[in-house]
Amino acid sequence: DAKTTQPPSMDCAEGRAANLPCNHSTISGNEYVYWYRQIHSQGPQYIIHGLKNNETNEMASLIITEDRKSSTLILPHATLRDTAVYYCIVSYENAGNNRKLIWGLGTSLAVNP
Amino acid sequence: NAGVMQNPRHLVRRRGQEARLRCSPMKGHSHVYWYRQLPEEGLKFMVYLQKENIIDESGMPKERFSAEFPKEGPSILRIQQVVRGDSAAYFCASSPTIMNTEAFFGQGTRLTVV
Numbered sequence: 001d002a003k004t005t006q007p008p009s010m011d012c013a014e015g016r017a018a019n020l021p022c023n024h025s026t027i028s029g030n031e032y033v034y035w036y037r038q039i040h041s042q043g044p045q046y047i048i049h050g051l052k053n054n055e056t057n058e059m060a061s062l063i064i065t066e067d068r069k070s071s072t073l074i075l076p077h078a079t080l081r082d083t084a085v086y087y088c089i090v091s092y093e094n095a096g097n098n099r100k101l102i103w104g105l106g107t108s109l110a111v112n113p
Numbered sequence: 114n115a116g117v118m119q120n121p122r123h124l125v126r127r128r129g130q131e132a133r134l135r136c137s138p139m140k141g142h143s144h145v146y147w148y149r150q151l152p153e154e155g156l157k158f159m160v161y162l163q164k165e166n167i168i169d170e171s172g173m174p175k176e177r178f179s180a181e182f183p184k185e186g187p188s189i190l191r192i193q194q195v196v197r198g199d200s201a202a203y204f205c206a207s208s209p210t211i212m213n214t215e216a217f218f219g220q221g222t223r224l225t226v227v
Contacts, residue, residue, distance in 0.1 A: 041221075101146075104155050105154065
C-alpha cells in the first residue's frame with residue numbers, strides 16, 4: 001500500500017501558484033519523498049525529490065515539514081501544460097536493500113485559463 | 114542521449130496469445146523497472162532488474178509473466194496466454210544507480226487483449 005495520502009483533485013488558475021499537499025506520516029528516517037507527474041496517457045515525468053531540506057529546481061519547489069510527516073509541491077506559475085496527475089511517493093526499501101516506488105492515486109490537477 | 118524507449122507503443126493480442134514488451138533503458142543505465150497501470154489507477158510495481166539479474170519480482174504475477182534483462186539488448190516483459198485482465202499500460206523505467214536517484218520512464222506500451 002502507498003505510504004502517502006493526497007487529495008484526489010485540485011484546481012488552479014493559470015499563472016497562479018499551485019500548491020499540492022501530501023501526507024506521509026509513517027515515513028522513516030532514511031526514506032525520500034519523490035514527486036512525479038503523469039500527463040494524460042504519457043509516461044510519468046520526474047519532478048523533484050528530497051529528504052528533509054526544502055528543494056528547488058527549474059520545475060518546482062518541494063517544502064518538507066520539520067517532522068517530515070507532510071510535504072507540499074509548489075508549481076510557482078502554473079500553465080495549462082501543467083494539467084496532470086501528480087504523484088507523491090515515499091521511496092520504499094525492502095529487506096534486500098532494494099528501493100522501489102509505491103504509487104498511490106495521486107492528485108489530478110486542473111489548470112484553468 | 115535518447116530517453117527510455119519502449120516498443121511497441123500499442124499492442125493488440127487475442128486471448129491465449131503471447132505478448133512481448135521491450136524496453137531499452139537510457140544510455141549508461143543498468144537498472145530497469147517495470148510497472149503496470151490499469152485505467153484510473155496508479156502505477157503498480159512489477160519487477161526490478163539489473164543486467165542479467167532479477168533483483169525484486171515481488172509485484173509479478175506468479176504465472177504467465179516473466180521478465181529478463183540480458184547482457185546485450187533490451188529488457189523484455191513477456192506475458193504468456195494473455196487474458197482480458199492483462200489489458201493495461203505497461204511502463205518501463207531506468208536509473209543509473211539504486212540509491213536516491215530519479216527513475217526515467219518510457220512512454221509505455223498499451224496492451225489490449227481482445
